[in-house]
Each structure stands twice: as structure tokens, then as C-alpha cells.
Amino acid sequence: MSQPVLEVKQLRKSYGSEVVLEDISFSVPVHTATVFIGSSGSGKSTLLRCINLLDQIDDGSIVLDGEDITAVDADVDKVRRKLGIVFQSFNLFPHMKVIDNITLAPMKVQGISKEIARENAYKLLDRFGLHDKAENYPDRLSGGQQQRVAIIRSIAVAPRLLLLDEITSALDPVLVNEVLSTVRDLKIEGMTMVLATHEMGFAKQVADEVCFLHHGKILEWGTPAQILEAPQQPETKEFLKRVHEAGRL
Template structure:
């Protein structure tokens, strides 16, 4: 192992009241790598991402960003979030702002970039993800796929060390999934470090360097996509993949 992983999750537990959602999760995302987390609904996948972005407080364990612990109570959570990007399942664009303001808000307010420079960069990024000419549109006027691409651009506008993707295609009509996955493929090629929670197994197989199967708050199996998705060892993984297969999602 050369350098420290960009993101490291170590023994993380998280409960909502009596319900234990994460029961000791360990995970590493090395630089320029993509790690996909798969698992059934309610297995704790989204909670894991929210904890990594410090939107939820963890109960135990540690999370490290570039080797530095970020889950210590003394850490400035805002400063940490500025070093990470998170894309939500439901896009969560700001409906009262047009596309370019959605993208620029973080650059200007959180990163202190000059408006002109922020706008130049936002335009460039929007153009790169096929959103040229939509800068002044409201999110409501865009298709789901376009909205999610804006959300991706918004998340990477602050040049994050790692990008967290939370089931970013689950809310999309099937014919719009492709364009969003294409955007992620492009990011991967550029070397973006990513932690991806997904239901798209074919996508996990194609983009991820490692797949982790999360079951009941624990990672039961991990390894290269070909191995985990095609010849899983654990009966829980086999059952999960079988269910996806019968649902036509594999």
C-alpha cells in the first residue's frame, strides 16, 4: 500500500434510537479509485455516505480523510464537507435558483472564489456534462437526468478530494439512467476518487475497482466486481444477487 487512502472508514457504528443501522463498517477508498457499496434497501448504504459527509454523527469508530480523522468532535465539520462532494438520490437542487447559481453557490460562499471565476468554471463544467445553454434554466424545467447531472456538477465544482454518490440513478426514469452513468464514467476516467452506493450492478461492475456488499449494517463480502458479483462466497450475497436477477435488475 503506497499512500494513505483518501477516505477510510474504521469500525463505524450508527444507530437511530434502538435501530442499529451500521454495526462496525470498515472501508477504504484509495486515491483515483471507485468503491461501490451494494446491498438491500435499509442495509445502511445511504447512512454510511451521510456519515462520511458528516451529515450524521457516528456513534463509534472513526472516519479519516487523507489520513486525518474527521469524526472527532473538535473537527470543523464545515471545513471537512468543503473537501467532499455528495450527490443525492433526489438531486436536491435548489429550486429557487437557476442552474448556474446552483453550481456557483458553494464556490462563492463556501470556497470564497470570485464570482467571475466561479461562473467561468461553472460554465465550463456544465458544458463538459452536456448542459450548455441550460445555465439560466430553473431545475424544474430540466429532465431528471439533466437535474442529476447539474447535481453532479454542483458537487464537483468545489474540486472535492472524493465524491460520494448516493443511489444517484434510483429516482430516474430508466431511459435517463444512461446519461447520468456516462457522467460518472467520465469522472472515473479523470481519476476522481469515488464512493458509490448503487443499485445498478452492471454499472458497479464497469466503474468500480472494488465492490462491498453491505448487509444488516456490516460489510459481509468485498472484492473485485467480477468476483463479488459473479461468484460471491457468502449465502447472503448470493441471495441478494438472485433477488436482483429475478427482478430483472442485473
């Protein structure tokens, strides 16, 4: 097996005196998806923000493609070019058309010409059935369409690793499916991913590994079948029971 795309070692993160993440270690092999589950406030989003260097970590290290991106001399902008992140709240740029949202980073960060960037963007839009939305502004799109555009925007720079932070939490049930099927397509094409989600059914489908995060610690990890169907820890059982009651499984 070749070296993992991402390796997180003994990561620790706190806000003031409140410890949010403690002793987090895991690795993500290429073409696999690691899914983090856990109740709100368990530290899922913080973990993804730390990996993307949007939040500073307090200890430990994060290794991307064999390179320690938390090293003293790491080039933050260069690291972020290898990572894509999709947020819960889409965060599209409202003053730009869909096509310009997608081509901004390829043009300005990677220095690709406008023609080629647009051509690539249209290919992606075609593939995800959003071709006719290219010239629209984000506020003319439904929530599901906006989130799909956000996904396309983050994969347009061909990242090594895609981080998905509860990307369906702001959507109504009907729109959730179109977004999840987009992610499923990416998985099939071999995108390496780290996800935080509340959609257990979806986790079961795309995850190669599921980690249960509880009060900032990875309490239990394993294959989707192990964690979601035969959890060992009482906290995991309790969490899954509550999710089940909420009708999300």
C-alpha cells in the same frame, strides 16, 4: 502506495435501539471507486450520510486524507468542503438558476470571484453537454439533467472525495444512462468515489472494489468480478439472484 483518501474504522451507527451500521471498516485509495450494494435498508445511504457528517456516528472513526474528521475538535464545515455528495432526490435549489446552483458554493465557501466561478461552471456544463441549460431553473430540466447538474454542483468545489447516494433511483431507465455515463467520465478523470447503487451493471464497470452490505455489516468485499460473479456468502448469492430476477444485472 500513498495513504488512502478515506479510511473508515469500526464505524457504528444506531437510531435509538436499532443498530443500522456495525463494525464497518474499509479504505478508499486515491482515484478508485468503492461501490456499496445491498437491499434497501441495509445501511448504504446512512453510511454515506455518516461520511459526510450529516449523521452522527456512535463509535469508530472516519479518516479523510490522514485527518480524523470525527475527532472531537474537527471543523465540520471545513471537512465538508473536501467532500461532495449527490443525493437520490437531486436536491437542487429550486429558486436558483442552474448556473447559480453551481456557483453558490465556490463563491460563498471558497471565496472565488463571480466571474471565475461562472467561467468554471460553464466549462463543466460544456463538458457534460448542459451549456444551454445554464440560465434555466431546475424545474425546466428533465430528471436526468437535474441529476447531472447536481453532480456538477458537487464537483465544482473540487472535492477530494465524491459520495453518490443511489443517484439513479429516482430516474426512469432512459435517463439513467446519461447520468451513469457522467459518473463514468468522472471515474476516468480520476475522481475518488464512494457509491451506493442498485445498478449492478454499472457497479461492474466503475468499481475497483465492491462491498456487499447486509443488515448494517459488510458481509463480503472484493473486486467486481469476485463479488458479482463468484460470491461466496449465501446472503450475497441470494441478493444477486433477486437482483438478476428483477432484470438489473
